[in-house]
Amino acid sequence: MDVKKYHHGDLKNALIQAGIEVLTHEGLAGLSLRKVAKQAGVSHAAPYAHFTDKQAIIAAISTEGYRKLYQCLSDAIDKAKGNPHKQLIETAWAYIQFARQESGCFKIMFSGVLEQEKDYPEFVEVSQRTFALVVDIVKACQKAKILREETPQLLGVVIWGQVHGVISLIFLGQIPHMVLDRYPMREMLIRTMNQLTLVNYSE
Amino acid sequence: MDVKKYHHGDLKNALIQAGIEVLTHEGLAGLSLRKVAKQAGVSHAAPYAHFTDKQAIIAAISTEGYRKLYQCLSDAIDKAKGNPHKQLIETAWAYIQFARQESGCFKIMFSGVLEQEKDYPEFVEVSQRTFALVVDIVKACQKAKILREETPQLLGVVIWGQVHGVISLIFLGQIPHMVLDRYPMREMLIRTMNQLTLVNYSE
DNA sequence: ACCTGAACACCGTTCAAGT
DNA sequence: ACCTGAACACCGTTCAAGT
Numbered sequence: 005m006d007v008k009k010y011h012h013g014d015l016k017n018a019l020i021q022a023g024i025e026v027l028t029h030e031g032l033a034g035l036s037l038r039k040v041a042k043q044a045g046v047s048h049a050a051p052y053a054h055f056t057d058k059q060a061i062i063a064a065i066s067t068e069g070y071r072k073l074y075q076c077l078s079d080a081i082d083k084a085k086g087n088p089h090k091q092l093i094e095t096a097w098a099y100i101q102f103a104r105q106e107s108g109c110f111k112i113m114f115s116g117v118l119e120q121e122k123d124y125p126e127f128v129e130v131s132q133r134t135f136a137l138v139v140d141i142v143k144a145c146q147k148a149k150i151l152r153e154e155t156p157q158l159l160g161v162v163i164w165g166q167v168h169g170v171i172s173l174i175f176l177g178q179i180p181h182m183v184l185d186r187y188p189m190r191e192m193l194i195r196t197m198n199q200l201t202l203v204n205y206s207e
Numbered sequence: 208m209d210v211k212k213y214h215h216g217d218l219k220n221a222l223i224q225a226g227i228e229v230l231t232h233e234g235l236a237g238l239s240l241r242k243v244a245k246q247a248g249v250s251h252a253a254p255y256a257h258f259t260d261k262q263a264i265i266a267a268i269s270t271e272g273y274r275k276l277y278q279c280l281s282d283a284i285d286k287a288k289g290n291p292h293k294q295l296i297e298t299a300w301a302y303i304q305f306a307r308q309e310s311g312c313f314k315i316m317f318s319g320v321l322e323q324e325k326d327y328p329e330f331v332e333v334s335q336r337t338f339a340l341v342v343d344i345v346k347a348c349q350k351a352k353i354l355r356e357e358t359p360q361l362l363g364v365v366i367w368g369q370v371h372g373v374i375s376l377i378f379l380g381q382i383p384h385m386v387l388d389r390y391p392m393r394e395m396l397i398r399t400m401n402q403l404t405l406v407n408y409s410e
Numbered sequence: 411a412c413c414t415g416a417a418c419a420c421c422g423t424t425c426a427a428g429t
Numbered sequence: 430a431c432c433t434g435a436a437c438a439c440c441g442t443t444c445a446a447g448t
Contacts, residue, residue, distance in 0.1 A: 157386045169372020
């Protein structure tokens with residue numbers, strides 16, 4: 005029945021899920037605390053029992069997004085165990101799939117609406133853990149002579165930046181359709197990554 | 208004296224400038240139409256004489272940002288005329304300088320708050336013109352054997368994505384300080400670009 | 411401890427009215 | 430044609446009160 009229970013049990017997480025829901029369907033401009041509260045079935049003041057302000061809930065959604073992203077990238081690495089070149093491609097591919105499938109999270113994570121990330125230690129932690137994952141792949145690829153010798157952290161920035169930049173520009177609608185229509189996303193990725201690697205990847 | 212004139216002469220542009228001002232000092236979350244109007248010295252309803260809604264003023268600010276970016280990149284290309292490799296590096300450097308110096312514009316251009324870019328033809332036009340600039344440099348670099356043979360448009364996406372992605376991640380605070388402290392921005396850029404080119408650039 | 415409802419300042423948008 | 434002021438629905442945030 006639709007009897008409303010007094011307390012939610014885990015309102016904090018319910019609010020994060022509700023936030024992702026709102027973001028996915030109404031976009032960045034449509035995200036309001038009051039809508040999130042309504043979506044979770046509580047009064048507009050209830051979120052303040054769990055979050056200090058709107059920035060804090062944005063941080064929590066972004067952190068949850070990073071946890072999902074970390075999981076996606078980890079899975080991709082596991083699936084290509086023992087083959088660094090494949091790990092590189094599949095991890096990049098997983099990043100693109102994450103951006104498409106978890107568009108609500110992706111939008112807010114990299115929009116810049118979260119203004120003081122440093123104030124949210126869980127966000128910083130998972131963000132750094134994700135970067136470390138990329139650096140690990142870089143090291144494996146260097147060992148396999150697939151990437152040049154260069155500080156692994158710097159190469160990590162280059163590769164993450166590469167994939168992130170291209171998918172961001174595409175999502176923002178800044179890449180002419182003429183270019184997008186010529187290559188399926190998967191082919192675009194492989195050609196893109198082949199600009200960075202010493203050996204070409206093909207499938 | 209502080210006599211208030213009735214009409215502004217060019218309120219439309221004054222509002223765009225005011226918007227950039229607000230963005231620069233108060234960030235994305237602090238941008239409201241009412242603040243922009245106040246900053247321009249008019250009533251909160253006045254913007255509606257020139258823009259249909261908030262999205263339209265965001266589009267106008269983003270378009271103005273792109274015009275500035277286009278100018279920065281053009282200047283960099285001119286300064287390195289006859290040397291494609293230098294053009295590539297200096298244009299990328301100009302992009303980074305733009306992001307730093309026109310941070311208000313940069314924030315909103317690539318934040319995703321502008322939801323229907325396709326509805327703003329001036330925005331689309333200057334965005335495509337900027338991409339064309341990158342493709343031109345790619346072609347010159349290919350002729351000079353500095354970049355591999357590959358569809359110039361695709362390489363344009365790769366290079367723009369590369370520079371855009373790295374600077375975005377840095378601005379978003381997603382790159383560990385450990386990495387940023389090791390390299391000055393200019394050196395990071397050159398090392399980054401050297402991963403893409405066939406010949407190393409040094410200075 | 412967790413939530414509600416009223417309250418307040420602020421915001422986007424509309425509209426009748428003023429020059 | 431360009432702008433104002435009042436109006437309204439919505440938003441972030443606070444707080445006294447309820448279980």
